[in-house]
Amino acid sequence: MSPKFSFSLLLFSLLSTLCAAQGGSSSGGGGTVELWCVAKNNAEDAALQSAIDWACGPGGANCGPIQPGGPCYDASDIQKTASYAFNDYFIRHGMTQDACNFDNAAALISINPSHGGCKFPSSKNRSGNFSGSTNVGLGPTSEDLSTSSYIPRRWIYILMAINLLFPSLLIL
Structure with missing residues (x-):
């Protein structure tokens, strides 16, 4: 394996992991969404x-x-x-x-x-934050949205750029 390929693969893996970790959070300092x-x-x-x-x-x-x-x-x-x-x-x-x-x-x-x-x-x-859950007087919902995730658009653009650039790094 060439050093350029190893470095590119490592960089891609690190950035993908970072993007995945940030994408699952809708309440952190990352992208905020108005609701x-x-x-x-x-x-x-x-x-x-x-x-x-x-x-x-x-x-x-x-x-x-x-x-x-x-x-x-x-x-x-x-x-x-x-x-x-x-x-x-x-x-x-x-x-x-x-x-x-x-x-x-x-x-x-x-x-x-x-x-x-x-x-x-x-x-x-x-507050710019959206979080957790509390009970409301009209009872619980049968719909559980707590596992849904919000991926800020900037991370999607970063992932798209990486996926476009990654093949060109392999050629070098």
């Missing part, structure tokens, strides 16, 4: 209303903006109303996956749901 907790499109209106009542009552969410006269008030769109309440609860209660469940009527997204004068704060606005 919002919103109502699922397929959630029943009755379930959304029940979850809004809980979030704005015992849940302690600030539902002032979705009250009549508020910037997010829209009596004709329960999805938007629920999304604001869910997101406020999510931000106030640790930004965990369990804080965005609402009996499986909510989901985390990375696309800003703000509309018109209604601005949704994101997980990044509070």
